[in-house]
Amino acid sequence: MSLKSATANDWVELRRDTETGIETLRAHFEGHAYDPHWHDVYLVGATEAGVQQFRCRGRRNVSTPGQAFLLTPGEIHDGDAPEAAGFTYRTMYIEPAWFEGWLARLVDDAPSAGEPMFEATLASDARLVTAIGRAVGALHDADLRMVRHAALDDLLLALGRHVDWRLADTRADDPPSLAGRARDYLHAHATDDIGLDDLADALGVSRFRATRLFKAAYGMPPHAYLVQLRLVRARRRLMAGEEPAETAAALGFADQSHLGRWFQRAYRLSPAAYRRRCTNIPDA
Incomplete structure (x- = not known):
């Protein structure tokens, strides 16, 4: 097993909010960022600078400043920088139970059974990118509790147009593949x-x-x-x-x-x- 080496300019900042369990990360990578992997949480982030390239949902995605990237639990993805200057991004790792409960409190038409998923991996949505920046900043810097809550609520409202609900499969007689x-x-x-x-x-x-x-x-x-x-x-x-x-x-x-x-x-x-x-x- 060979580990692709980091460059001298790579850096990672990680924090965890104790109230919500949300992890916030800001990082910069040049060249190879990380191998294919998946998370058991929702991933909501935005590219701050440079070009971020990653494979997810069977296609190569290219994220640039002004775009958000959205992954549901279990979605396999990797990451690399196709340009020499690398890329800087910020992201949040959100626990499914907390995210679904948060949506249910603030979204009137959320179904009683099912799980939220993102319609697309990339979103060119200025309001959403701004909301991600505010939420990551408030949690990452441990701002006042009410400021953190307001930032998270604003993020949810911005995410609303990008969330779909995947209904739970109730066909008990359908054997698994x-x-x-x-x-x-x-x-x-x-x-x-x-x-x-x-x-x-x-x-x-x-x-x-x-x-x-x-x-x-x-x-x-x-x-x-x-x-x-x-x-x-x-x-x-x-x-x-x-x-x-x-x-x-x-x-x-x-x-x-x-x-x-x-x-x-x-x-x-x-x-x-x-x-x-x-x-x-x-x-x-």
Whole structure:
């Protein structure tokens, strides 16, 4: 596994709002930013300067200043800078339960069952970009509570035109697809040292077919998805204050260094740095 190296000009600022659990991030990258990965939260951000390029929903997206980028939980994306000057962006990572509850309080026609999703990955919407900037700034700088609330409400109103509701599937007699069954198997055995043969046997197909179907459905092969699943769970444990070494052992990584290499590839922060920024717990 080779880790693409950062440039001397890359930087990352991460904060976590204790009231809402929202993480805010400002960062600058030149060249390769991060490998394909996904989050279990909503991602709402905007490019401040330069050109940001990323693949999501099966297409290459190019975000420039004045554009917002919007990702729902589970959407796989990567990132790089196609121009030498790189790009600077700001973004928010919003917990689904909080986001859906927030919408339900402020949106009169929100359905009682279902989950909000974004209609498009990129949005050229000046009001939304301004609202993202205000909300990130208010949370990132720990502004007055009422200022933070006002900024978040303004962001929701700006997001309203970009949100659609995906109704929950209630067809109990519709068996899950092979890819869906494979995904369920990976979630059920996320911390086990499973192989492709184990996955194939559980599905009753060859390992080659299992890999092909999974990649077609989720955009990455099963082994890459399993790593990302462990990283998502690692973020949760680190956010709760767990030591990186304990997290690595609990999630099936060989050791803390193994976790650290994968974590750095996906998030451009070490597990210790992420833990420190999200919990304010100093390193021992």
